[in-house]
Amino acid sequence: MKKYGLIGYPLGHSFSKDYFTEKFKREGLTDCVYEVYSIPNLSDFEELIKENPDLCGLNVTIPHKIGVMYYLDKIDDAAKAIDAVNCIKIVKENPAESYFSGELSSMKVKLIGYNTDAYGFEKSLTPLLQKYHQEALVFGTGGASRAVTYILDKLDIDFQLVSRKSGRKQIKYEDLNKEIIEDHLLIINTTPLGMAPNINDCPDIPYEYLTSKHLLYDLVYNPEETEFLKRGKDHGATIKNGMEMLLLQAEKAWEIWNEKP
Numbered sequence: 001m002k003k004y005g006l007i008g009y010p011l012g013h014s015f016s017k018d019y020f021t022e023k024f025k026r027e028g029l030t031d032c033v034y035e036v037y038s039i040p041n042l043s044d045f046e047e048l049i050k051e052n053p054d055l056c057g058l059n060v061t062i063p064h065k066i067g068v069m070y071y072l073d074k075i076d077d078a079a080k081a082i083d084a085v086n087c088i089k090i091v092k093e094n095p096a097e098s099y100f101s102g103e104l105s106s107m108k109v110k111l112i113g114y115n116t117d118a119y120g121f122e123k124s125l126t127p128l129l130q131k132y133h134q135e136a137l138v139f140g141t142g143g144a145s146r147a148v149t150y151i152l153d154k155l156d157i158d159f160q161l162v163s164r165k166s167g168r169k170q171i172k173y174e175d176l177n178k179e180i181i182e183d184h185l186l187i188i189n190t191t192p193l194g195m196a197p198n199i200n201d202c203p204d205i206p207y208e209y210l211t212s213k214h215l216l217y218d219l220v221y222n223p224e225e226t227e228f229l230k231r232g233k234d235h236g237a238t239i240k241n242g243m244e245m246l247l248l249q250a251e252k253a254w255e256i257w258n259e260k261p
């Protein structure tokens, strides 16, 4: 049996579990299962790996995307630059030997970290970009924001972070005015504002200055059309929710788990 799973805490309903369980069924992968491992403390991580010798890959979610890096043998360059891991490939170094000796505990396990959020964001954003999308506003400064800004850097798009707290690299929502909104034609929400059940929430910005040249991208995928996107659409902006990014990052994880080392 090949086991895959998700670590995080607290874990309620999991998109990943539904996605992979459905995928395994659809593709007839009867030897694959996907489990949810709710671990409040990463000190339990090594035990989890030891107790589940069939594990081949893990997705990582809040609050472990940064802390888990400490337990990994290798981190790929993009994840290192982003400073967050949301996908772990588990490689057994001597499976045949350990199997025949019957000592699974002696099997060497190598853990390699990746960030598939960045991949999902890039792939879903680029088809929508126009030449004039040269400057972006990024709302929020958490883990997803770092994956987003890594890709903006890669695409050579200048960005300004917007946060609830001011800092050297970020401005506050109340600093946003007509000029800033008009100068930044790509606006990305990486905060959880507007996510179900709080569907009436949205970033506090002067929406009246949005135009048909604006592209609004919301990482939130539930509901399909957040209040942020609705307000953008009302001003003629192009809108995009986080569903395609979510699907792309999940498929990328599958590819990573199954590619030969």
Ligand SMILES: NC(=O)c1ccc[n+]([C@@H]2O[C@H](COP(=O)([O-])OP(=O)(O)OC[C@H]3O[C@@H](n4cnc5c(N)ncnc54)[C@H](OP(=O)(O)O)[C@@H]3O)[C@@H](O)[C@H]2O)c1
Residues within 6 Å of the ligand: 062, 117, 120, 139, 140, 141, 142, 143, 144, 145, 162, 163, 164, 165, 190, 191, 192, 193, 195, 219, 220, 221, 242, 243, 245, 246, 247, 249
């Ligand atoms: N579509 C996808 O594939 C995908 C992938 C990853 C994440 N996401 C979504 O992206 C969102 C953020 O995820 P994350 O992992 O980056 O979470 P996170 O690390 O907790 O960061 C979220 C950031 O949003 C800001 N924020 C939090 N609460 C806020 C509030 N009440 N008002 C205004 N700003 C607030 C904070 O930035 P400041 O402190 O700077 O204000 C915080 O750092 C979640 O909704 C998640 O579901 C989607």
